[in-house]
Amino acid sequence: MAKLVIWIDFDPSGSTLSPSMIRLLEAIHKHGTIRRAAAESGMSYRKAWLLLQQTQKTFKGPVVNAGAGGHAGGGTQLTDLGVEVLTLYRAAVKHSSVAAQGNLETLTKLVRHDAPPRRTQRS
């Protein structure tokens, strides 16, 4: 079945909430560290860290709280704001998918299903 992949552009700030930001927040929420979240998301620690900084700057407050680091462990948790962003994004995708379902079903019937997988660059 067809699936919507949704970016949210915020005008006039020009900032964006992307699927990869959301996947990273979800993985941090699940694993509690950026390192493990990066590994699950198939990105380098550096890329995950940069993406997280970009996400932090998009919102009015921090979306994650880093605990004390070092050998003791530390770890990273979503803040209430981070959880709210995740919840609202998921709700937007769910509502959109329901609303567009009829159009997606019709579009799917027009698609060639013997074509090899193709990926256009996006992040």
Added chain:
Amino acid sequence: MAKLVIWIDFDPSGSTLSPSMIRLLEAIHKHGTIRRAAAESGMSYRKAWLLLQQTQKTFKGPVVNAGAGGHAGGGTQLTDLGVEVLTLYRAAVKHSSVAAQGNLETLTKLVRHDAPPRRTQRS
């Protein structure tokens, strides 16, 4: 106001309908040639041509018909299938935007509006 930017992934074929494919189809519909459509979309003729080939392969039939080329002009028009794809995609975006409006309004209130524009790579 926040805006949804929607990709449609077709499983299990792995093919994708992207916003840039849609912008190109819209520009061809408007201008009647790939060259002018490419110029309006800010892409090279080669990039537009490749993107169009990718779009052609995604669907069961051609989405554009090329007329006789050469000095006589020729030109490129959307086929009925191409128009249908465009119409269904626009309907999916419209229905999604209405359905997600409440979530988008709440998310927008959480966004920092003094942040400089940032662009994450996507096409």
